[in-house]
Amino acid sequence: MTTATTPRATAAPLRETSFALGDEVVPYTYGDRCTEELVAGLGAELGAVDRVVLVADAVAPALAEKVAAALAGSRAGGLPVVVLTLTAREELKTLPVVLDLAERAVEAGATRGTVVVALGGGLVGNVAGMVAATLFRGLPLVQLPTTPVAAFDAVLSAKQGVNLSAGKNMVGTFWTPASVWCDLDWLRGVDERQLLTGTAEMAKNVLAVLPEREEDLLTAVDGLGDHGSDALARLLQIGVDAKAPMLAADPHERREALVFEYGHTVGHAVELASRGALSHGASVGWGMLAAAEVSRRLGLLDEAAVAAHARVLTPLGVRAGHPPRLERAALHRLLLRDNKRGYLPGTGDDVVPMVLLEALGRPLAGENGRPLVPVDADLVHEAVDAVLQPS
Ligand SMILES: NC(=O)c1ccc[n+]([C@@H]2O[C@H](COP(=O)([O-])OP(=O)(O)OC[C@H]3O[C@@H](n4cnc5c(N)ncnc54)[C@H](O)[C@@H]3O)[C@@H](O)[C@H]2O)c1
Incomplete structure (x- = not known):
């Protein structure tokens, strides 16, 4: 193909x-x-x-x-x-x-x-x-x-x-x-919100699947201010290039294509906890920063890979050290309601199912080859606090 x-x-x-x-x-x-x-x-x-x-x-x-x-x-x-x-x-x-x-x-x-x-x-x-x-x-x-x-x-x-x-x-x-x-x-x-969400999904695809396109993405984001033709065309092509190989193999998005859920476990909780204040895109951006922090604490991602997250997300307004104001208890409660739990039967509240990267563009394989792994809930809560509630 x-x-x-x-x-x-x-x-x-x-x-x-x-x-x-x-x-x-x-x-x-x-x-x-x-x-x-x-x-x-x-x-x-x-x-x-x-x-x-x-x-x-x-x-x-x-x-x-x-x-x-x-x-x-x-x-x-x-x-x-x-x-x-x-x-x-x-x-x-x-x-x-x-x-x-x-x-x-x-x-x-x-x-x-x-x-x-x-x-x-x-x-x-x-x-x-x-x-x-x-x-x-x-x-x-x-x-x-x-x-x-x-x-x-x-x-x-x-x-x-x-x-x-x-x-x-x-x-x-x-x-x-x-x-x-x-x-x-x-x-x-x-509006800006929709544009941010569409672009954040591309940032996710670049970090999780196509890290070699980081420059391309940053150039596109730079050109988005004037809604440049080249910027929009680049984002469209990054979207196709990231999704196409996965969807050819997994058109029902139940195996390897689950990688496109990167950032969504914490992202969905952030989106709901913000009660509409944050766009889906910004929320997934925060979710990716939290997922990178989990991976760093597990010894999977190095500092350079974590820095790449900041590089692609900062121009989209998701800036480490400047978290949105969220109700902490609600955020932590929502983390345990993720709909990917159904893929890991028997998991309790001590575990959070997540897509994690072991390197940029390389998701950590879980059971059945799915890029979804159970992560100790305490570790996730601590990483979320570190990224989203810095004191
Ligand atoms: N099938 C999938 O794999 C998949 C993937 C991502 C999202 N979705 C679904 O797509 C929806 C989100 O998509 P969306 O962000 O495009 O939302 P949307 O379709 O709700 O559109 C967002 C807003 O933009 C307006 N709009 C649409 N075209 C416009 C235009 N040209 N100019 C001005 N305004 C315009 C709409 O009226 C709406 O108010 C959700 O329902 C989500 O579940 C599905």
Whole structure:
């Protein structure tokens, strides 16, 4: 499998990369300020579909209209496009919303010959993915990501899901997109919080999987201030290069691809303890600093590797020695509720399951080859205190 980026054989300034989910190779076409050419390219590749159900984030109606018009005009005689909008709020990421979209799609004429196109962030992509996976027992899915999280991370996955009141993404399935198309200009609409989160996920992938791309990442982060085209394209490609080899081997993300949970054990606890004050990205950043401290105390990571964590996270606002204010008791309680416990049956509160690095780019292997190990809870609490509560 190759993830090399090649110019596409068209007059438009589009580039194509790809990633594999198991045996299925997913082409990923992108460019900057190229919506018409990009969507015309998608339309040309849709083949004999009878219509498009475009599930679009309600936040950007003008973009949805533009994409729908370009798709409709991509076929001589016109391609029917049904636009269904969705408000991207986690409390609306539910099965009833999936059913409602499916009902409306069928009312509007969707058949087994229809394709579902998702235009939005990770939330719209996941909900549209659930519609595609289930309507007529499976329709092709195309992803048009409009947030950094979606473009650099979420679309590179077959995981589709919705929330239960007990937790996020607890009902779902695997459904591989047929293709992904992104105009980097779409990503410029998001706020700083979203941009930080998307970039922190890339920092995680560089530390945990691709340390040789640290310079590339730092250059991209430097260029993000003006939302530079080169910076966004670099982050997208780092996302593909980090995830592709793992997902080709482990498309259900239950074995080696669990490495992408690096920083998430402490990160989720930090995010919840901050009660919304910290973004997911910043929280995972703090989670990575804590994981590095655990590894250092276990004699796995040397000072140079710990320093590399600080180098990539400082420009993202996660600065060792300047921790956020968090309620300590809540943070320590939340650490023991991590959802990766299910992978290590029989573990009690004396143990915290974590992805740890034994060197940059080299996760410590646990049972069954999974990069997940039980860590003594006292050690984790002490490392968390050292990183997050310096006196
Ligand atoms: N399947 C996976 O593997 C995977 C991976 C990561 C995240 N996710 C899921 O993705 C979601 C998070 O993704 P996200 O961060 O993209 O969140 P999101 O989809 O909720 O979007 C975040 C916000 O950005 C807005 N938005 C979207 N596009 C915009 C644009 N172009 N301009 C301005 N605003 C825009 C949305 O309306 C929303 O308010 C979560 O539900 C998460 O569970 C899934």
